[in-house]
Amino acid sequence: MCIRDRSSTTEISQTINTSRKSIIDAIRKLVDKELVTKVKGDIYGLSEKGEKLLESFDSIMSINVTDKPDSSIESNSISLTNIAEYFYMLEILKMALLNKQITIDKASHELGISKQTLKYYIETFTENKLLKVVNQESVLGKSKKIYVLTDESRKLVSRLPELTRLKRNLPLKILLKLTGSYRYEIALTKVMLFNVISIPVLMYLKDQLGILEAIWLYVIILLPLLSIFAEIFNRI
Structure with missing residues (x-):
């Protein structure tokens, strides 16, 4: 199956050997991002935006689009099979770059896809030497x-x-650290929720919190400012 072909979720799941439900999760996310469009019934194809994204990847990276791994592919190239892998490669690289490390549980939640789907992509990128797995011991052993x-x-x-x-x-790095997030969109949502809840509470408890009131107010101002500057820095 060529990456630019129109295909059904069944065909895609058979090509990359994963469940149809996982493919539907990924396709839904790509449709939301306007990278894929529904042609008819269960058949999907690349949108104009998706085509442009694919072309930009092709022009920058040594990527081979194949139906199955090929031993003749150069060792320093990346072998991917569909637009979903291109898209999630970029998203996962962003998260790993900004946060130093990622886990499947948290990353799948922030990307809005199942753990099984994300595990497939991460295993693919690990095989392509874009990620490596490290066993980390928690404070509880x-x-x-x-x-x-x-x-x-x-x-x-x-x-x-x-x-x-x-x-x-x-x-952006500071914002993600303070909000415990991997992605800007998730951090921004947390900031909005925090302020929506905090401002009425702060007004209700006015003059009762002492120094805590000043610290709380500082955080309410700081987080939106970080969000704004993070967006500005991402555009320059």
């Missing part, structure tokens, strides 16, 4: 798998303007 960028993916980052801008975006 439990071991968990985290994923970090490889030297190969760091070279890739330097060739993608969008990722290079993110790497220099200090306000």
